[in-house]
Amino acid sequence: MFSILQSLWLVFLHMFHKRETVQYPEQKNKLPTRWRGRIVLTRDPDMGERCVGCYLCAAACPVDCISLQATEDENGRRYPEFFRINFSRCIFCGYCEEACPTYAIQLIPDFEMGEYNRQNLVYEKSELLIDGPGKYPGYNYYKVAGLAIGGKGKGEAENEAPPIDVKSLIP
Amino acid sequence: MLIIFYIASFVAVIATILVITQHNLVHALLYLVVSFLAVAMVFYVLGAPFIAALEVIIYAGAIIVLLIFVIMMLNLRQESVAQEKQWLNLQIIVGPVVLAIILGAELLYMLSFEPTSGLEGNVIGAKAVGLSLYGPYVIGVELSGILLMAGIVGAYHLGRQKKKVTHRFLETQEE
Amino acid sequence: MDDATINQLLIIVGVLAGLLIVAPGLIWLERRLLALWQDRYGPNRAGPFGLLIVLADTLKLFFKEDWTPPFSDRFVFTLAPGIVVVTVLMSFIVVPFAPGVIVADLNIGILFFMANSSLGAYSIILGGWASNNKYSLLGSMRGAAQMISYEVFMGLSMMGVVLLSGSFSMHTIVEAQKGMWFVIPQFLGFVTFFIAGIAETHRLPFDIPEAESELIAGFHSEYSGMKFGIFFVGEYLGIILISTVTVALYFGGWLGPSFLPPLVWFILKTFGFICFFILLRASLPRPRYDQLMEYGWKILLPLTLLNLVVTAGVVLLNRGI
Numbered sequence: 001m002f003s004i005l006q007s008l009w010l011v012f013l014h015m016f017h018k019r020e021t022v023q024y025p026e027q028k029n030k031l032p033t034r035w036r037g038r039i040v041l042t043r044d045p046d047m048g049e050r051c052v053g054c055y056l057c058a059a060a061c062p063v064d065c066i067s068l069q070a071t072e073d074e075n076g077r078r079y080p081e082f083f084r085i086n087f088s089r090c091i092f093c094g095y096c097e098e099a100c101p102t103y104a105i106q107l108i109p110d111f112e113m114g115e116y117n118r119q120n121l122v123y124e125k126s127e128l129l130i131d132g133p134g135k136y137p138g139y140n141y142y143k144v145a146g147l148a149i150g151g152k153g154k155g156e157a158e159n160e161a162p163p164i165d166v167k168s169l170i171p
Numbered sequence: 172m173l174i175i176f177y178i179a180s181f182v183a184v185i186a187t188i189l190v191i192t193q194h195n196l197v198h199a200l201l202y203l204v205v206s207f208l209a210v211a212m213v214f215y216v217l218g219a220p221f222i223a224a225l226e227v228i229i230y231a232g233a234i235i236v237l238l239i240f241v242i243m244m245l246n247l248r249q250e251s252v253a254q255e256k257q258w259l260n261l262q263i264i265v266g267p268v269v270l271a272i273i274l275g276a277e278l279l280y281m282l283s284f285e286p287t288s289g290l291e292g293n294v295i296g297a298k299a300v301g302l303s304l305y306g307p308y309v310i311g312v313e314l315s316g317i318l319l320m321a322g323i324v325g326a327y328h329l330g331r332q333k334k335k336v337t338h339r340f341l342e343t344q345e346e
Numbered sequence: 347m348d349d350a351t352i353n354q355l356l357i358i359v360g361v362l363a364g365l366l367i368v369a370p371g372l373i374w375l376e377r378r379l380l381a382l383w384q385d386r387y388g389p390n391r392a393g394p395f396g397l398l399i400v401l402a403d404t405l406k407l408f409f410k411e412d413w414t415p416p417f418s419d420r421f422v423f424t425l426a427p428g429i430v431v432v433t434v435l436m437s438f439i440v441v442p443f444a445p446g447v448i449v450a451d452l453n454i455g456i457l458f459f460m461a462n463s464s465l466g467a468y469s470i471i472l473g474g475w476a477s478n479n480k481y482s483l484l485g486s487m488r489g490a491a492q493m494i495s496y497e498v499f500m501g502l503s504m505m506g507v508v509l510l511s512g513s514f515s516m517h518t519i520v521e522a523q524k525g526m527w528f529v530i531p532q533f534l535g536f537v538t539f540f541i542a543g544i545a546e547t548h549r550l551p552f553d554i555p556e557a558e559s560e561l562i563a564g565f566h567s568e569y570s571g572m573k574f575g576i577f578f579v580g581e582y583l584g585i586i587l588i589s590t591v592t593v594a595l596y597f598g599g600w601l602g603p604s605f606l607p608p609l610v611w612f613i614l615k616t617f618g619f620i621c622f623f624i625l626l627r628a629s630l631p632r633p634r635y636d637q638l639m640e641y642g643w644k645i646l647l648p649l650t651l652l653n654l655v656v657t658a659g660v661v662l663l664n665r666g667i
Contacts, residue, residue: 004630007630008625008626008629010629011383011628011629012383012625012629014382014383014384014385015382015383017385018385019385019386021385021386021387023387195419197422197472197475197476198421201422201425201472204465211461220452220453220454220457221454221457223454224454224457224458224460224461225457227462227464227465228457228460228461228464228497228501231461231464231465232460232461232464232465232467232497233494233497236464236467236468236490236493236494237494239468239471240471240487240490240491243483243486243487244487275436294453296454297454297514
């Protein structure tokens with residue numbers, strides 16, 4: 001009996017407590033930087049696309065919402081011809097980000113993607129690509145990879161010794 | 172007032188007939204409730220508002236609820252309705268709603284515009300009922316009290332649960 | 347029509363309109379107050395202070411599909427929601443809002459209220475039975491048992507007031523409280539009456555017939571659209587009814603210091619009780635079914651009987667002297 005009255009009184013006192021509610025559209029929560037929200041494609045520091053069209057993200061995606069087609073430019077650098085993410089299927093698990101070998105695909109803290117038309121949730125490459133390096137500033141895949149590509153020969157990458165001529169006898 | 176009395180009695184008779192002719196038991200009980208309400212109305216018109224209220228509280232409110240309770244537990248299906256239909260083939264034409272609406276309209280009219288007075292002009296209030304119950308009829312009250320007491324004791328006896336020894340060592344010893 | 351008839355009609359229409367406006371308004375009040383006591387805001391978007399949520403909710407209920415399940419007993423299924431509203435509205439006939447503002451000052455006022463509340467049990471029983479659904483049936487059986495058993499000492503607890511005032515008429519009872527509100531000599535009666543009242547309106551913590559966490563929605567699981575809405579309105583009307591009757595019987599009805607008109611006093615007191623109903627909902631958990639019945643029959647019934655006997659003795663002694 002006493003405990004009932006006590007709980008009534010305690011609940012009554014909650015009238016004067018601070019509200020817990022966040023009045024969302026006007027007042028926004030600060031999201032952590034690792035928040036898994038909208039997916040973006042990032043660029044190198046020198047503004048080249050990071051994506052090399054390896055299809056690993058599409059393979060890792062548990063709901064098969066990523067589709068892309070790889071192609072090459074005249075320098076032999078691979079890039080996606082189209083890159084399409086269907087956000088009406090995406091579950092924001094972040095597996096694509098983990099699978100990506102070049103840090104191209106990243107999830108950013110932004111979740112306000114509501115649409116009235118379902119078709120608008122299918123994002124094309126033009127909507128996905130951003131003009132920046134995202135979470136890994138300064139990282140340039142082609143500058144550290146051993147691959148010879150337009151303008152950069154073998155052994156010219158960072159932390160890479162020039163190739164050894166195995167046919168020469170001179171040490 | 173007289174016309175109200177006749178309407179209420181008419182409703183009571185019709186509802187009681189419908190109780191008998193209904194196929195569905197719950198529907199029949201609903202008509203029985205309407206019949207009780209009509210009888211309560213008759214009591215009211217005759218100048219016994221106390222009895223009218225008790226009629227509704229005890230008969231319509233408590234006893235029929237218990238009856239419906241039992242019928243709900245019986246789990247009657249469509250077959251039993253069909254069986255009843257075979258026995259008695261009559262279409263449901265007038266629902267208890269119509270009858271209840273007539274009664275309700277009467278009651279509202281009376282409550283709002285007519286002073287409480289009996290058909291012959293003598294109203295028996297709650298006080299008079301109490302005085303006669305505890306005056307000339309006190310033996311009847313006491314006797315019914317004893318009867319109800321017996322009922323309560325019997326219900327307690329039937330509903331009593333034997334205390335079970337739940338301890339696993341003691342249980343083996345009991346056997 | 348003479349003046350008395352017009353006056354009477356005005357009172358009837360006024361009471362009806364007032365109730366039917368206030369009852370949906372309680373949707374807003376309840377949600378705001380619950381939020382207040384749970385550190386939230388509640389509905390505050392539609393209109394000033396979210397008041398238009400009432401309109402939105404009502405419109406939503408109107409436009410929802412009004413579905414009658416094919417396995418139900420159509421006739422009883424449709425009848426059941428009506429019963430609760432009709433019986434509760436009928437009970438308001440005997441509630442005295444202010445001196446003279448009463449639809450009918452019956453000399454059996456309290457009994458009339460009891461009769462209607464006992465008829466109200468039918469809506470739960472029939473609604474649950476007609477739905478032809480296991481959960482509904484369970485809910486309605488619980489509801490019937492609860493309402494019948496709590497009605498017993500609801501009536502008995504009110505008898506103390508009747509003894510003190512010597513009348514069943516609500517108007518006379520309020521008049522008899524000029525010296526002292528009955529809540530002081532009849533405190534036990536007030537507590538038991540109020541508990542029985544909560545059980546009678548099957549509000550939390552005694553919402554055993556609905557018990558969302560056990561029985562989906564209990565007796566109105568199968569109801570949708572406006573039929574559900576009518577059950578909803580009936581529940582809110584029940585809250586108002588129990589609050590008004592408590593005020594009239596124990597808290598001096600319209601009596602109060604004369605700087606406010608009597609009607610305002612009555613409404614203020616009633617509003618306080620409505621808020622208390624909501625506070626109960628916000629803070630107390632639902633008891634188990636057998637606990638509820640045990641509590642009713644083993645604690646509250648002896649208490650009310652004791653209260654009745656003591657009151658009768660005191661009244662008799664005073665008369666004798």
